[in-house]
Amino acid sequence: MTTPYTALLAGATGLVGRECLRLLVADAACAEVRVLLRRPLPAADRHPKVRECVVDFGRLAEHAEWFAVDEVFCALGTTIKVAGSQAAFRRVDHDYPLQIAELAQSQGARGLHVVSALGANARSSVFYNRVKGELEDALKALRFASLTIAQPSLLLGERAEFRLGEEVAKRFAWLIPGPWRPVRAVQVAAGLVNAARAARPGVRVLGNTELRSAAN
Template sequence: MDTILPPLPAMPPGALPRVLLAGGTGLVGRHLLQSLVADPGVGPITLLSRRPLGLEELLPEATVATLPEGRVRVAVVDYEHLDKQADVLHADWVFCALGTTIAQAGSQEAFRRVDHDYPLQLARRTKVLRAHHFLLVSAVGAKADSNLFYNRVKGELEDALRTLQFDSLTLARPSLLLGDRAKQRLGESLAARLGWLMPARAKPVQASQVAAGLLAAAHEGQPGVRILDNQALRRMPLAPTLSEQ
């Protein structure tokens, strides 16, 4: 069992939060990375990746060229063995946008590993290292007793994160994500056209709005557990598509 250390003292005035981002290659994660880099109220950013990665793959060339030394670093990690990689996990804010689909993962077991086990291990390790705020991209309908496997996994993760008792825990629950994907999904194309017919809680939401909601919640630092539902996320400002930046 992990030993939970006392929480770090509040950051002194003027100190910038250290940030950890998992899932930075995904749709929400890429918007988060760009927003974090552009935010003068954010300190050094560590991007966790399961493979070697150049920042040019995620950020505009002009942005990469002007990044101050140490502003962003990429750390290649094995989520199966995070206990051996504590040196890259120190942070004040931890953003987790890890996720896949059952089709991509190949099985329910593999999906659960990526969408439940990896985020939970990340949360446990960063809690041990005294992170203040954990922010998760979950999903609308997340509920541990749901009849739907996808929603049940998301709900079980949320419940497990609550037991860790971070100073602040933010759970974003978006509906279907829209944005500039390399490979467009049929369901997303249909939802983008027919979303106006759906109830507010289920309307598609832009990935940039989810990223904006998470970053705003990080700055606000509300103690305890905070839910960002789909309606709240859809009220966030839109950002340019990644291809336009």
């Protein structure tokens, strides 16, 4: 993509979202980044190119004008432990991303670039994988001109909270078969931003192995 574009980013305070925001701000072709937030960004993440859109995610439709952008990046995600229930998890990992995509499409967005997960499958017996797969299927049905789905394995990066599983994975990553090895959050973000720049038509799935080789 060589012409200036506007972007919408959801999940900017998360592991991948923070890296997406950094890369979009650094991209000379990106004229503006509209960031959907529950609360204002930390001062260190603010930039003249960034427009903070503080919103109740349960009332996204009240701000349809925010979704009039060229490219949409969605890195929303939680865990059942943090969400508190399967229903709350589904709301964050399925319902909100789908509504964001629908609103952006209705406002003329061309590209959608989303973080899913390795193993996503709408027919999976694993709840987490099933929700991710159902979201992927719903997004494909919207038929964006360009849709990128990243399917990372365990994400590595600087988290606010300690996660034992991630620390174990860091130490023993060399024992994990290639396709399932942990991937750095910045590599996932780079895969999505690079895909938006390329603006290839149709659906593109970035598997974990491809993400781990992404330049950043």
